[in-house]
Amino acid sequence: MSDASYLTATRASYDVMAAEYADWLRTDMDDRPLDRALLAAFAERVRAAGLPRVADVGCGPGRVTVLLDRLGLDAFGIDLSPGMVEVARSTYPGLAFEVGSMLSLRVPDASLGGVLAYYSIIHVPWEQRGEVFAEFFRVLAPGGQLMLAFQIGDERVHRDEAFGKPVDLDFYRQQPDDVVRLLGAAGFQLSSTVVKQPEGMDKTPQSIVMATKP
Template identity: 65%
Template sequence: MPDSSFLDATRGSYDVLASSYLDRLDPDLDLPPLSQALHRTFAELVKAQGGGPVADVGCGPGWVTDILHGLGLDVFGIDLSPGMVAEARRTYPGLRFEVGSMLSLDLEDATLGGLLASYSIIHIPRDRLPEVFAEFHRVLAPGGQLMLTFQVGDESLHFDEAWGKSVSLDFYRQQPSDVVGLLREAGFEVTAEIVRHPEPTEKSPHGCVMARKPLPGGPGEAA
């Protein structure tokens, strides 16, 4: 059976950080104009395909979930950390948030119109990404839209301390071409691959890959 101890470490670390996370985050600074435009594009693609529920997977304290809600999506958040979900529910009481793992989503097959994973696949070991993308493919309805964002690079990083607190967090930067290849293997039709240069306060470029689950008989799926 694959080792899933990283899930416990990630969950525990974000539980420790949850109460101070939003205090450290300025949404106006942490979502540059190009990223705002990409979120608007994602929202319009979901609507154009007929809408439906949208999952913000790895939602953290819920601020991106709230952004998608403001863009007119029927969105809810899912996060591995109960502490983060508690903070999200406290901060955005009008939205729905659930505890869950992207490796095993508690969702029926083909029920989502869209799925966003904003800087959340960065904690998944690279050899487990095919499982994650297969799960994303399972829960999206035909035509459902997928948007992934991540830091670009080849390195893996480990932190035992963050904001003066003890944690055990692994970060895996990704190459967009690798993500694209894995999504295609999972049955997705890739529609966009974008690299944003770092802002002055950032250490690495940022990637965004958009894809959709093909319609029956459409490109990427056998007729």
């Protein structure tokens, strides 16, 4: 699949199921105490660096963007899907959300204190991860923080149906060591790697990786 077709398919898939997806995840973070603790640690690191503006990249319906806001950050959301952005704006009218791609963020160089990609790099083809991480590095200021969450594995999973609607979505599992290596190649310094066993709606082990722009 070409770059353009993969982006088009991902955007269209989330557009068609935006309302159902948002409802499905409405209380998801309630059952993730470790994730909430790590988000709090991420926010503390961002505040310590003195640049509280943070992008939630691949924000979906904004359920994590609002948590960052409540943690005292100047958080805004970016998502590939206009449908998702519309839901996020409706649900959290006090926050800013915009349509955009993590491959080319409309953000000035070195302007952010943090970038969160919470289960959003999972739709990026493996060979394009280095490009994405370089873009994250570009928009972060020195001392800026990066937090990634993803499912662990080696396989590509395809779905052509979700919530009773036709979709065309590829999910790329990741190995934490591969992600750490690519982050290092992009210039990041590793802060921590967390591996979690499946819980709740999770069916595979999960990982959260945190890194810093020197």
